[in-house]
Amino acid sequence: MNRLLNIENQAMYEGTKVHRKEDGRLLLFRPEQNAIRMKFGVERMCMPSPSIDQFVDAVKQTVLANKRWVPPSGKGSLYIRPLLMGSGQILGGVSTLELVC
Numbered sequence: 001m002n003r004l005l006n007i008e009n010q011a012m013y014e015g016t017k018v019h020r021k022e023d024g025r026l027l028l029f030r031p032e033q034n035a036i037r038m039k040f041g042v043e044r045m046c047m048p049s050p051s052i053d054q055f056v057d058a059v060k061q062t063v064l065a066n067k068r069w070v071p072p073s074g075k076g077s078l079y080i081r082p083l084l085m086g087s088g089q090i091l092g093g094v095s096t097l098e099l100v101c
Contacts, residue, residue, distance in 0.1 A: 010045055011085035014038040017077040018063050020070045026063060031056045034082070042084055050084070058082065 016034045019027045035055035042049045050058070059082055063070070070078045 010047065011083060012038065012041050012045065012047070013081045013083045014041070015079055015081045016059065017079055018070055019077045020073050022073045024073075026067060026070055028059065028063065029077075031059050034059075038082065038084065047084065047086065055082065 014034045014037050016031055017029045019029065021027055032052060035050075035052040038055060039049040039052065059080055062080060062082075063078075066078070
């Protein structure tokens with residue numbers, strides 16, 4: 001889990017990897033665990049959290065839309081970095097009311 005403050009407001013990302021198997025299928029590495037870490041992290045920052053299902057579904061959609069960039073089996077992985085970012089008018093270390101996921 002990484003906490004990120006930027007000039008827009010507050011954000012958090014939780015990265016994961018996707019691998020291509022020998023048969024060509026794509027394999028996400030523990031997306032539910034990443035969703036749980038994101039949920040705990042954003043709640044500590046007083047930000048609303050996507051559900052675990054929303055997080056995993058968004059990651060799967062992103063992977064499918066970018067599957068051509070997943071390396072062949074045995075040649076590495078594609079790193080996916082889901083980001084939840086505040087986008088309100090407030091600047092500083094306070095919780096935002098508007099979020100972009």
